[in-house]
Amino acid sequence: MEKEINIKFEIIANKNQLGEIDKKLYEAAFEARQKAYAEYSGFWVGCALLLENGEIVTGNNQENAAYPSGLCAERTTIFWASANFPNVKIKKLFVVGAPKNAVESTPIPPCGACRQSILEYETKQKEGIEIYFASLNGEIYKTKSIRDLLPFSFDSSFL
Numbered sequence: 001m002e003k004e005i006n007i008k009f010e011i012i013a014n015k016n017q018l019g020e021i022d023k024k025l026y027e028a029a030f031e032a033r034q035k036a037y038a039e040y041s042g043f044w045v046g047c048a049l050l051l052e053n054g055e056i057v058t059g060n061n062q063e064n065a066a067y068p069s070g071l072c073a074e075r076t077t078i079f080w081a082s083a084n085f086p087n088v089k090i091k092k093l094f095v096v097g098a099p100k101n102a103v104e105s106t107p108i109p110p111c112g113a114c115r116q117s118i119l120e121y122e123t124k125q126k127e128g129i130e131i132y133f134a135s136l137n138g139e140i141y142k143t144k145s146i147r148d149l150l151p152f153s154f155d156s157s158f159l
């Protein structure tokens with residue numbers, strides 16, 4: 001028997017179509033990207049989270065000469081948020097990534113490892129985290145939950 005999994009996502013053609021808070025998050029991710037430490041890949045990524053208490057937390061990728069010791073923007077940001085606001089729900093995650101000197105790009109989704117890490121917090125808070133991945137030009141893809149980007153996900157319910 002063959003089955004199919006469908007995911008839903010929304011395409012927001014331009015950041016100017018975003019509401020006030022979402023535009024602020026896009027800009028925060030965009031600005032965070034400009035402070036990335038990505039000397040080796042040259043691929044700069046910024047991330048911004050909106051917490052339930054209204055706090056906006058930002059981060060970017062941090063690389064290392066010993067490659068695996070670095071970390072993606074999404075995990076840098078979400079780990080910092082969890083470390084400092086351990087019981088505050090995460091409502092939205094914005095990510096913007098592109099080569100350092102690029103002026104335009106396409107929306108870049110979170111990597112597999114980041115999807116798994118985001119899922120951990122979504123499972124913990126029992127509420128979806130909206131994921132927005134954006135281009136430098138302001139085109140944005142949105143899902144209502146990280147589960148849309150991670151079918152057949154593994155979480156604590158299996159343990």
Ligand SMILES: [Zn+2]
Pocket residue numbers: 072073074075110111112113114115
């Ligand atoms: Zn990642």
